Amino acid sequence: MDHSIESLAEERHAGGGVKEIWRVTIILSVLTIVELALGFSMIGMDEQSLKRHIIKGIIVILMLAKAFYIVAYFMHLKHELRNMIMTIVVPLCLFIWFISAFLADGNSFKNYKNKWDRNHLEHSKEKMPVQEEGTHHLE
């Protein structure tokens, strides 16, 4: 038994070694910097503008790219056997359904509430009283 574990440790040398680690590090850093640059570019942009939504979409795509690099190279999943990869990745595909269904549901709930509960809509248009500097600090 002990021998088989050792042979497993021996077998799993596939992968690019230190060179690959640094390559992935650079990719992750660049992706993060691009994300931050996009985040900065959104400051002051209109909340509901199409441009802002597009930038948010790009940030989400970059986020997924980062997730791929961490799982595939740092967690070494890319170099595992295909069957094993599938037992991890296929269940996670449920997220595609979870995210689209729940976000669409939330959005439609908001629209119905604004349409039928006028009181709620009016209330959500009230401005927050401007607090004087320092008053919101806890005593």
Next chain:
Amino acid sequence: MNTTVTTTGMWKGGRSPFNVEYGKLMMWYFLMSDAFTFGAFLIAYGTTRFATNGWPDPNTVFRTYPFGGETHAPLVFVSIMTFILIISSVTMVLAVHEGHAMNKKGVAKYMVLTILGGLAFLGCQAWEWTHLYHEGAWWGRNPFPNADGTISTTNFTNFFFTITGFHGFHVFSGVIINCIMLIMVLRGVFERRGHYLMIEKAGLYWHFVDLVWVFVFTCFYLI
């Protein structure tokens, strides 16, 4: 020998059909279930946000860094936190790599660096939480207006503290696990055992913590 013979041979018993050690496979399945837990949290947050009129602008909420006073520097502090976690993930991979080479000193060195990275991240988070608390934000309290100046709900702070707290707890337990691994490395446990597979398992957990931060960071601070 063609492929079919090899494949059936793999499932005949006597060896791992996934060519992965049992503990490591179970770590993967645990992480998958943990991914669903975090996913459920983040989807609940997204759903609530989609169901709410208006939402606070992260760039006005998270705009300070230590010793910066009341400066307006959105994203600066959180980008430092992100890089700390990425770098500590890199040192963890390097520790695993040294483990393959059976280099005890190398593993110990990179484990120390990884632990330091984890502690630095926790320190940053502690500072941020304290700062937000003193601004009046906590579970059930939200001093920040929506981006358009209207009154916001406490959902913003509730989700923020719950999810970053849950992630911070994972970082904390990751640091503890890494400390135990470091002690075992220094005592030569893995050297006697003949392999450093345990470091790989701890590494998987640590990378997962970094992975979750990628999502938390994007969902709360960027969009």
